[in-house]
Amino acid sequence: MKQVFGIVVQPGTSREEKKTGWRVFRPKFKQEACIGCRNCHMFCPDGAVYRIDKKKFDADLDACKGCGICAEMCPVDDIEMLLERN
Amino acid sequence: MAVEEVESRLLAYGHTACAGCGEALAARTVIEAAGPDVIIANATGCLEVFTTRFPRSAWRVPWIHSLFENAASVASGIEVALKALERSDEAKVIAQAGDGGTADIGMGAFSGMLERGHDILYVCYDTEVYSNTGFQRSGLTPLYAHTTTSPAGELTWGNATRKKDLPSIAVDHGAVYVATASVGYPQDITRKVKKALSLSGPKYIQIHCPCVPGWGIESHMTIRVARAAVNSGLIPLFEIVEGNIIGVRKIKEDERVSVEEYMKLQKRFSHVLKSPRGKDLIRQVQSIANLNIEKFGLLGINE
Numbered sequence: 001m002k003q004v005f006g007i008v009v010q011p012g013t014s015r016e017e018k019k020t021g022w023r024v025f026r027p028k029f030k031q032e033a034c035i036g037c038r039n040c041h042m043f044c045p046d047g048a049v050y051r052i053d054k055k056k057f058d059a060d061l062d063a064c065k066g067c068g069i070c071a072e073m074c075p076v077d078d079i080e081m082l083l084e085r086n
Numbered sequence: 087m088a089v090e091e092v093e094s095r096l097l098a099y100g101h102t103a104c105a106g107c108g109e110a111l112a113a114r115t116v117i118e119a120a121g122p123d124v125i126i127a128n129a130t131g132c133l134e135v136f137t138t139r140f141p142r143s144a145w146r147v148p149w150i151h152s153l154f155e156n157a158a159s160v161a162s163g164i165e166v167a168l169k170a171l172e173r174s175d176e177a178k179v180i181a182q183a184g185d186g187g188t189a190d191i192g193m194g195a196f197s198g199m200l201e202r203g204h205d206i207l208y209v210c211y212d213t214e215v216y217s218n219t220g221f222q223r224s225g226l227t228p229l230y231a232h233t234t235t236s237p238a239g240e241l242t243w244g245n246a247t248r249k250k251d252l253p254s255i256a257v258d259h260g261a262v263y264v265a266t267a268s269v270g271y272p273q274d275i276t277r278k279v280k281k282a283l284s285l286s287g288p289k290y291i292q293i294h295c296p297c298v299p300g301w302g303i304e305s306h307m308t309i310r311v312a313r314a315a316v317n318s319g320l321i322p323l324f325e326i327v328e329g330n331i332i333g334v335r336k337i338k339e340d341e342r343v344s345v346e347e348y349m350k351l352q353k354r355f356s357h358v359l360k361s362p363r364g365k366d367l368i369r370q371v372q373s374i375a376n377l378n379i380e381k382f383g384l385l386g387i388n389e
């Protein structure tokens with residue numbers, strides 16, 4: 001008989017809970033002045049920022065909580081925090 | 087939206103850490119540095135709670151939670167089991183906990199793990215407060231920080247004790263590798279985790295992680311605050327291999343800040359700045375930073 005002590009859940013399933021409703025602000029990656037420093041990518045606590053190209057990044061809004069770290073850490077002001085409207 | 091890069095992270099999104107959580111960034115950095123071939127034993131605390139809200143999990147690696155106090159013991163059991171099964175080469179064992187889980191209630195288990203010499207990397211996410219239960223003081227809470235159990239009032243100025251020197255305690259147990267890191271410098275965390283995992287024996291890394299609600303900062307300030315702690319000298323970043331300091335992160339002249347500038351960023355110290363005794367209190371905190379600067383040689387350039 002197989003016995004399981006405790007609770008076993010499936011890996012990576014937290015992704016079923018989208019973070020859309022958490023945000024007050026959302027980041028807008030202007031993709032104009034990017035120098036490819038990767039700060040936004042490296043400092044995102046939720047791993048929401050992804051790389052499109054060497055000098056082009058964006059945030060996955062299913063994962064983003066709108067903390068604003070990417071915008072603060074961007075050395076060339078290429079990310080803007082906009083008020084969520086919905 | 088389902089972007090492949092975001093979907094495939096070892097610590098998945100969708101967990102319930104606060105926006106801007108320093109501990110979440112540190113944990114993501116650690117697991118991405120360690121890679122998929124690990125088994126994690128996690129103590130109770132924010133990291134455990136926000137990554138495994140029933141019936142879901144954010145982890146994509148084998149991960150187990152038992153109690154608040156015993157992550158080091160559970161990890162020890164896993165390490166010994168892997169040895170007995172002759173499967174130690176298949177996975178590295180990581181134990182992880184908050185500052186309360188490490189410096190206070192888990193101290194005995196942590197000490198035992200180090201003493202027995204298990205091949206484990208123990209990571210302490212130091213939020214300087216029991217974050218998960220509403221910000222009670224821990225042994226790693228710094229001097230004069232307001233917490234719910236060291237409240238600032240008319241006759242008190244917040245936490246009356248200094249931060250416990252846990253890295254030295256680990257060194258004195260004979261840990262093969264002891265390092266401090268900060269979420270303000272993720273590349274440094276990555277390098278230290280990789281280095282630790284390349285050595286066999288007990289290893290300890292303590293990562294300083296700002297807590298947005300616990301420290302009273304805005305969610306976008308996490309990195310700025312973490313860096314100010316390092317650049318004030320209050321959180322020295324060093325590496326100790328077999329008892330010898332082999333490297334420190336120097337404070338660059340143009341990045342150096344006073345402890346007052348660091349404290350000003352956070353609500354947990356606001357009473358200090360307002361107090362008539364403020365100057366004296368700040369001087370005491372500055373002297374802790376100065377001692378670190380002297381002890382670890384944080385100023386100047388690397389030879």
Ligand SMILES: Cc1ncc(C[n+]2csc(CCOP(=O)(O)OP(=O)(O)O)c2C)c(N)n1
Binds near residue numbers: 217
């Ligand atoms: C034996 C025991 N006592 C108390 C608790 C309640 N408790 C759960 S998490 C926690 C605080 C964890 O703080 P820390 O270890 O600093 O981790 P953080 O939440 O800061 O990441 C406490 C007191 C518990 N789970 N078990």
